Amino acid sequence: MDPILEAMREDVLDGDQESVEDNVQAALAADIPAGTILTEGLIAAMREVGELFEEGEYFVPEMLIAARAMKGGLQLLKPHLVAADVQPAGRIIAGTVQGDLHDIGKNLVCMMLEGAGFEIIDLGTDVPPEKFVEAAQHEQADIIAMSALLTTTMPNMKHVISALETAELRQSVKVIVGGAPVTQTFAESIGADGYAPDASRATALAQSLLGLA
Ligand code: B1M
Secondary structure, eight states: OOHHHHHHHHHHHHTOHHHHHHHHHHHHHTTOOHHHIIIIIIIHHHHHHHHHHHTTSSOHHHHHHHHHHHHHHHHHHHHHHHHTTOOOSOEEEEEEBTTOOOOHHHHHHHHHHHHTTOEEEEOOSSBOHHHHHHHHHHHTOSEEEEEOOSTTTTHHHHHHHHHHHHTTOGGGSEEEEESTTOOHHHHHHHTOSEEOSSHHHHHHHHHHHTTOO
16 A cells, blocks of 8 residues: 555544644645545545444544544545545435434444545434435435434434435435434334444445445
């Protein structure tokens, strides 16, 4: 691997945002294509962060810091990716469901998905079903990703799925769900396409639903 990309990978694993940004600049100056910097530098490093998290080597704080460092590099890279017409892996609408203000886990999921090359439209917290539907209509998303942290707001995930069915959009968009009280059984009971227990596996799930993994 190119030594600049190798250094970038280590920077992401260390969560050193400043150094990630320096190495993105250095890679661009060395004429490494933006798409290569993205896939072989930033995305490869975030995949490794996800694996370390699943193995219990990294915990939420390390993952957040790594994701922030990656995001810094991605911001610098974005104009070059647009210029090179590098297509995102897919478009995902994300949000915490109505009545629920918890967003730390949802933000982490968004960061990991972004790190895997997805374009994220983050609707924030306390998102009513009609806002998910409106976004699905206008953004032509591949996936809707919903988070819930309260047992009282989990049923609102089902309301979003019902609203998508009513709007005749359910066939054109995959729905994934997660959050501390959410389970595989619950996900199946509301007709979601998938459930993931953490941000790393949410990324793998999104990739597999779109046939990318
Ligand atoms: Co709240 N809260 N909270 N809270 N809060 C919990 C969830 C609670 C379990 C605490 C407790 O009582 N032990 C409890 C819920 C109980 C229940 O429903 N059975 C609770 C309660 C009751 C409340 C209030 C009602 C308290 C009150 O006001 N009386 C209130 C509700 C406000 C509202 O939402 N309407 C409330 C408020 C808050 C704060 C605002 C103070 C704050 C939120 C700040 C914020 O998010 N900006 C807060 C916090 C911080 C928590 C705890 C302590 C931590 C949540 C968190 O961020 N975890 C939480 C206790 C706990 O979970 N142990 C608690 C870290 C985060 C990285 O994990 O969000 O689980 P998590 O995300 C994980 C996975 O779940 C998964 O990936 C993430 C990373 O691996 N994941 C997905 C998440 N979304 C996913 C989506 C996917 C896939 C995976 O696909 C789309």
